[in-house]
Amino acid sequence: ETGVTQSPTHLIKTRGQQVTLRCSSQSGHNTVSWYQQALGQGPQFIFQYYREEENGRGNFPPRFSGLQFPNYSSELNVNALELDDSALYLCASSLGGSSQTEAFFGQGTRLTVV
Amino acid sequence: KQEVTQIPAALSVPEGENLVLNCSFTDSAIYNLQWFRQDPGKGLTSLLLIQSSQREQTSGRLNASLDKSSGRSTLYIAASQPGDSATYLCAVWQGNMLTFGGGTRLMVKP
Numbered sequence: 001e002t003g004v005t006q007s008p009t010h011l012i013k014t015r016g017q018q019v020t021l022r023c024s025s026q027s028g029h030n031t032v033s034w035y036q037q038a039l040g041q042g043p044q045f046i047f048q049y050y051r052e053e054e055n056g057r058g059n060f061p062p063r064f065s066g067l068q069f070p071n072y073s074s075e076l077n078v079n080a081l082e083l084d085d086s087a088l089y090l091c092a093s094s095l096g097g098s099s100q101t102e103a104f105f106g107q108g109t110r111l112t113v114v
Numbered sequence: 115k116q117e118v119t120q121i122p123a124a125l126s127v128p129e130g131e132n133l134v135l136n137c138s139f140t141d142s143a144i145y146n147l148q149w150f151r152q153d154p155g156k157g158l159t160s161l162l163l164i165q166s167s168q169r170e171q172t173s174g175r176l177n178a179s180l181d182k183s184s185g186r187s188t189l190y191i192a193a194s195q196p197g198d199s200a201t202y203l204c205a206v207w208q209g210n211m212l213t214f215g216g217g218t219r220l221m222v223k224p
Contacts, residue, residue, distance in 0.1 A: 006157075033211070042118070042203055042214030043158075056210040090157055092212075103148065103212060105158040 003027060004093050006106035013081050013113050021076045021109045023091030031055070031096060032074040033103065034066060037088040049074055078111075086113045116141045116208050120215035127194055128223050135189040135218045137204035142182045145207040149178050149189050152201045152217070161189075161202075194222045 003026035013019050025032050031050045035043035045058035049068035063079040072093070078085055088110050092103040117140045127133055137147075145166050150158040162171045162178040164187070170179040177190040187204055201219045205212040 004157075035212075035214075040216075042205075042216050043212075045211040045213070048210050050210075058211065088155075092158075102160055102163040104160060105150070107157040108155075110155070 004091060004104050004106035006089075006091050006109050008109060009107065010110045011112070013111065015081055015083060015113055017081050018077065018079045019081060019111065021078075021089050021091075021111070023074045023076070023093075023106060025072045025074065025091075025093035026104050029093035029095050029104075030072055031094045032068055032072065033092045033094070034074070034076045035090040035092065036060075037090060037108070039087075043090055046076070081113045083113050086111060116144075116206060116213045118204060118206060118213050118215035120202075120204060120218050122218060123216065124219040124221075126221040126223065129194060129196060131194050131222075132190070132192050133194055133220075135191070135202050135204075135220070137187040137189070137215055139185045139187075139206050139213075141208065142185050143208065144182065147178075147180050147187050147204060147206050148212065149176075149187075150203045150205065152203060154201075158203065191220075194220075196222050196224050198222050 005024045033048040034046040037043040047057040048055045052068045065077045067075045088108045090108045091106045094103045095101045148163045149161040164180040175192040201217040203217045205214040
């Protein structure tokens with residue numbers, strides 16, 4: 001049990017809709033990162049938030065956006081959903097921004113876009 | 115751009131065997147390397163974190179090594195058990211992100 005919780009666990013949305021995924025970080029961790037994992041592949045980095053500011057972004061379009069709150073919980077928002085957005089979305093919490101300490105992942109949110 | 119490769123992609127062994135999973139990366143300028151386990155449809159469980167200044171880490175039946183100069187890491191699993199069946203992912207820390215390999219899907223048969 002990592003202490004990182006994500007909600008919901010599963011979600012089905014229609015193409016063109018918007019979705020919000022949520023993550024509660026491990027206690028004391030001030031950094032949250034989001035990853036997208038397509039079936040059969042390794043996770044891909046979407047972005048990282050450190051002390052409520054975006055602190056790096058992977059190769060994802062602007063319709064992927066995020067927020068981090070003062071309690072270090074976080075949201076991932078995806079607008080104008082596409083079929084290819086269907087994936088497992090993983091949240092990871094760690095300590096210290098770019099200090100590359102151990103990352104702890106949640107159980108993920110399985111998003112299906114139809 | 116960092117690329118991480120894991121070989122083999124899949125592995126099936128009888129219970130009790132010792133086994134080695136391989137991970138290679140193209141850019142040796144990494145901070146740390148982390149090994150994860152992933153059960154089907156689940157999140158990632160951290161197994162071992164190797165700092166860039168370290169050469170290996172051990173946890174129970176698991177031992178991971180890191181050779182930055184050659185861009186390689188190995189995960190050694192001793193006396194494998196059916197409960198070890200899962201996908202094993204290695205990931206390197208560079209900047210503020212993890213770059214993952216595609217994983218090795220391990221099946222341990224009773």
